[in-house]
Amino acid sequence: MIVVNLLFYLFSFIMIASAFMVILSRNPVHSVLFLILCFFNSAGIFLILGAEFLAFILVIVYVGAVAVLFLFVVMMLDVEFKSISSTVISYLPIGMTIGVIVLAELMLVLFTWKRDYSVTDNLSITSDKQYSNTEIIGLVLYTDNILFFQLAGLILLASMIGAIVLTVNHRPSAKRQDINKQVERDAENSIKNIDMKPGSGI
Amino acid sequence: MNLLIFTPVLPEIAITIASMFLLIIGVFKKNEKTYTTISNLAIFSLLAVLFLIFSGSVPKGISFGGSLITDSFSLYLKTLILISSIIILVVSNIYLRNINLLKFEYIILILLSVVGMMIMVSSNDLISLYLSIELQSLPLYVLASIRNKSSKSTESGLKYFVLGALSSCILLYGLSLIYGYTGSIYYNEIASNLSEYDVGILIGVAFTLAGFAFKISAVPFHMWTPDVYEGSPTTVTAFFAVAPKIAALGLIVRILITAMPTLIEDWQSILILLSIFSMLLGAFSAIGQRNLKRLLAYSSISHMGFALMGVINGSFDGVRSLSLYMLIYLVMSLALFISIIALKNNDEHIENIEDISGLAKINPVMALIISILLFSLAGIPPLAGFFAKFYVLYAAIDAKLYYLAIFGVLSSVISAFYYLRIIKVMYFEESANSFDPISKRLKTIIYLLTAITLLFFLRPSIFINFAGTASASLFI
Structure with missing residues (x-):
């Protein structure tokens, strides 16, 4: 138990510290890297909680896709490094105000919220502990929830078609790869001996 | 496994399979005729599904x-959605050829x-x-x-996307609270489970309604509508104005009446505000518009305000009036949009109100038809639009919401002003324009839809009964 507690404090300390560094570091690339560290540590906390599926999804989706995308965008944008940190002071009052409000709301939630067991007990899909999270999701995702799965697939298909139709630009003048043509080429047809006269082009 | 359990969702499955099949055809068979082939196949499959629903072979049930329920209400709305999308596809075939935008993906996306x-x-x-x-x-x-070569079209798509994503977030937040x-x-x-009075659930309902209000462009979530309507290709605008609104209104009615009947006093007050603001803003803002599509955007905002009036009471009569409103709104606004698509000056599609000046001298039939449609949108008896407004106002009075009905009538009077102005421009202003002849297929659709608008008063009971049986299934 003590190991779990120690791990929790380790993960949460690094998570909060790296979250601070995300907004404090001068270099946006460093910010994104700290964000990735933050994601990894929250994945660790999920693992401690026994929610291994969420942990994996967090690493795969957020670290593997979203954060890397961020990284690309940040690297491509030519951001002025100094201008970011110089505005911190001017935004401090409004940031503090929002922070205090959010803190007050969190306090309200913590001290007034009562858990309604009659509701939460109905939430778990199966009560027996023999299955892990991933197995339980696997059990219902393709059976009971097949509609949602398929709908999500259709949404992805629609967005894929959309991305292609909006960006692909077929110009007849553009040179494209023709694999048949490439395969059919051989040395006899490709190399020509030309007798060049001095002083003239091809 | 028993495949019969899928029969209530057969229409959806059929259209999904058709869209994927057509996508494959479009990808592998690329030539000039691809668009027409795919368009015809898509129209055919939608007609087949429509026939399936009409023939009664789609069983009702969950x-x-x-997760999904098939009852008379959903089948009625599906019929409306299918009819509007079929008409849009037929018109797109002509319009997209004119503006040289024959992308087969257009059809797949609509499907x-x-x-x-x-x-x-x-x-x-x-x-x-x-x-x-x-x-x-x-x-x-x-x-x-x-139309990714036009900056207006890309701008409208981007605006719609950003605001739509934001509204989805709000909606999702509300749903998670519920x-x-x-x-x-x-x-x-x-x-x-709603029996207990809880603040959290009220916040959830409010957020959810805000998300829905965005989808039907009710004030104060209407900001995107004029820009998106103006920038999109006109057939897409016509589609926006009709099909998604019908679907979203149907969804609002179902979730409010079957999931939150006990919270009626809470969502009623939200809907009353949405309705009043939409009617008034739609009426006032349209006055200054010169662009026809922007004007119709404001007109559709105003009409959504009227349609919402039907939900407010949460009663059978209200939902019936709403169902009828959606049917008549579909017929009127599709006919008007197609008339705008059909009119061309020297191969240029008309954009502004002054472009149709003097239409009455050159093409009196079209001028008459547009006047009939505008009168109907304004709610002049005995045209169909009058009955639509009459029944929702009746539902509002029935719910003892007299001030709501008064606002409705007032905004209807105000909106009559800008509808009449278009008629004035058509009939009493000189024109330097010459209008191109209208293709036969467009003419047929316009005549058919106008005939429904014009002759609705002869046998209103047919449509009212349709709407009545549909709405009755919500109140079992």
Whole structure:
């Protein structure tokens, strides 16, 4: 138990510290890297909680896709490094105000919220502990929830078609790869001996 | 496994399969005729599904463990959605050829969006609700900016996308609160768990309604509408104005009446505000517009305000008036949009109100038809639009919401001003324009829709009975 507690404090300390560094570091690339560290540590906390599926999804989706995308965008944008940190002071009052409000709301939630067991007990899909999270999701995702799965697939298909139709630009003048043509080429047809006269082009 | 359990969702499955099949055809068979072939096949499959619904071979019932429900109400709305999308596809075939935008993906996206709308109107839990809204709106974002060489079209697509994503977030937040406070995603279980009075659930309902209000462009969530309507290709605008609104209204009615009947006093007050503001803003803002599409955008905002009036009471009469309103609104606004698409000056599609000046001298039939449609939108008896407004106002008075009905009538009078101005421009102003002849297929559709508008008063009971049986299934 003590190991779990120690791990929790380790993960949460690094998570909060790296979250601070995300907004404090001068270099946006460093910010994104700290964000990735933050994601990894929250994945660790999920693992401690026994929610291994969420942990994996967090690493795969957020670290593997979203954060890397961020990284690309940040690297491509030519951001002025100094201008970011110089505005911190001017935004401090409004940031503090929002922070205090959010803190007050969190306090309200913590001290007034009562858990309604009659509701939460109905939430778990199966009560027996023999299955892990991933197995339980696997059990219902393709059976009971097949509609949602398929709908999500259709949404992805629609967005894929959309991305292609909006960006692909077929110009007849553009040179494209023709694999048949490439395969059919051989040395006899490709190399020509030309007798060049001095002083003239091809 | 028993495949019969899928028969209530057969229309959705059929259109999904058709869209994927057509996508494959479009990818592998690329030539000049691809668009026409795919368009014809898509229209054929939509007609087949429409026939399937009309012939009564789609059984009613729930499917996917209660996630989707097929009842008279959803079948009625699906019929409206299918009819509007068929008309849009037929018109697009002509319009897109004119503006040289024959991309076959256009059809696939419309089909996918139709699948989303059909699932929207039959969704019976929160997850299928959210996913179907996303499935409906993602293709629409792309369709808005499909003319990617025009900066206005891309701008409208981007605006729609950003604001749509924001509204989805708000909606999702509201839905998660409802789920958190009731412990269920299914409408009937939500309704039975709602008994306790809870602030959290009210916040959830308010957020959810805000998200819905964005989808039907009710004030104060209407900002995107004029820009998106103006920038999109006109056929897409016509589609925006009709099909997604019908689907979203159907979804609002179902979730409010089957999932939150006990909270009626709370959502009623939100809806009353949405309705009044939409009617008034739609009426006042349209006065200054010169662009026809922007004007119709404001007109549609005003009409959504009227349609919402039907939900407010939460009664059978109200829902029936709303169902009837959606049917008549579909006929009127599609006819008007197609008339705008049909009119051309020297191969240029008309954009502004002054472009149609003097139409009465050159093409008196079209001028008459547009006047009839505008009178109908303004709610002049005995045209169909009058009956639509009459029944929703009647529902409002029935609910003892007299001030709401007064606002409705007032905004109707104000909006009559800008409808009449278009008629004045057509009949009494000189024109330097010459109008191109209108293609036969467009003419047929316009005549048919106008005939319904004009002759509705002869046998209104046919349509009212349709709407009545549809709405009755919500109140069992």
